Amino acid sequence: MxxxxxxxxxxxxxxxxxxxxxxxxxxxxxxPRPESARIGKETLERLVPTRIGDWTFRDSSGLVLPPPDALSDALYSGIVTRTYVAPDRMPMMLLIAYSNVQDGMLQVHRPEFCYPAGGYRLSPTVVEAMPDGVGGIIPTNTFSADGVSRTEQVLYWTRVGAAFPTTWLGQRVAVLRANLNGVIPDGVLVRVSTLAPDMASARGDLTAFAAQLVRTAPPPARRLLVGTA
Missing domain, CATH: 1.20.5 (Single alpha-helices involved in coiled-coils or other helix-helix interfaces)
Structure with a gap:
């Protein structure tokens, strides 16, 4: 040199x-940075009303749950499982699974995965627009789940940030778009189900309960459910 x-x-x-x-x-x-403040299981339990329209909280048993594996433990910040009853209405089973962070590795399980893992046979999933009780519309998925001893009619939606994806691919796209905008979105699965032989007989009570859930939820809970207070 x-x-x-x-x-x-x-x-x-x-x-x-x-x-x-x-x-x-x-x-x-x-x-990307997290979009919302962290919410733990205890806070989530307090946010969900014990009275929803005509229905009142009875217990927390009997629901089909996501498989108890390490991924589920890492994925969910909190899971609320409850059964509600009302005079002259079908009992409703409610599951809310919330995740503070939705990224490319961790995303909420969709019920089409949980029910077959429990031995249920599913009908094709149908996408339906549901009034949310506060002037909006939620894209929801519905299907029938036939088990050994019972048949459930299921209505659910997933929210990822501001999006309501109705498929696993749509869910991944919603996460990617949020990441490209510099945020890691939160995510929630809201599942309502009841024991009934077919969806036609259950749809009215399922949609009424789901709309009442959004309407009666306090503002912080409503933000988790539908992304707006």
Whole structure:
């Protein structure tokens, strides 16, 4: 190395170092950040009303749950499971599974995965628009689940950030779009089900209960359910 080449190498190193630092700064600035404050299981339990329209809380047993594996433990910030009863109305089983963070690795399980794991046979899923009780419309999925000893009619929706994806692919796309906008969205699965032989006989009570759930929820709970207070 000649003495005259040393300043050139030093300047080149400085320029490259500055460029790399700039790229690193841009990457840090664009790194997705969580969209909402963390909510734990105890808080989630308190937010869900014990009286929903004509229905009142009875107990927390008898529901089909996501499989108890390590992924579920890492995925959900809280899961609320409840059964509600009302005079002259069908009993309703409610599951709310909330996740503070939805990214490419962790996403809420959809019921089409949970029910077959419990031995149920499912009808084709049908997408239906449901009034949410506060002037909006929620895209929901419905299906029948036939088990060994009972048949459930299921209505559910998933919210990922501001989106309501109705398929697993749509769910992944919603996460990706939010990440590209610089946020890691939260996510929730809201599932309402009842014991009935067919969807035609259960649909009225399922949709009425779901709309009353949104309407009677306090503002923080409504934000979790439908993304707006």
């Amino acid at each position: 000649t003495p005259s080449s040393s300043p050139l190498i030093t300047r080149r190193s400085m320029v490259m170092g500055a460029a790399l630092a700039g790229v690193g700064g841009v990457a840090m600035a664009r790194q």
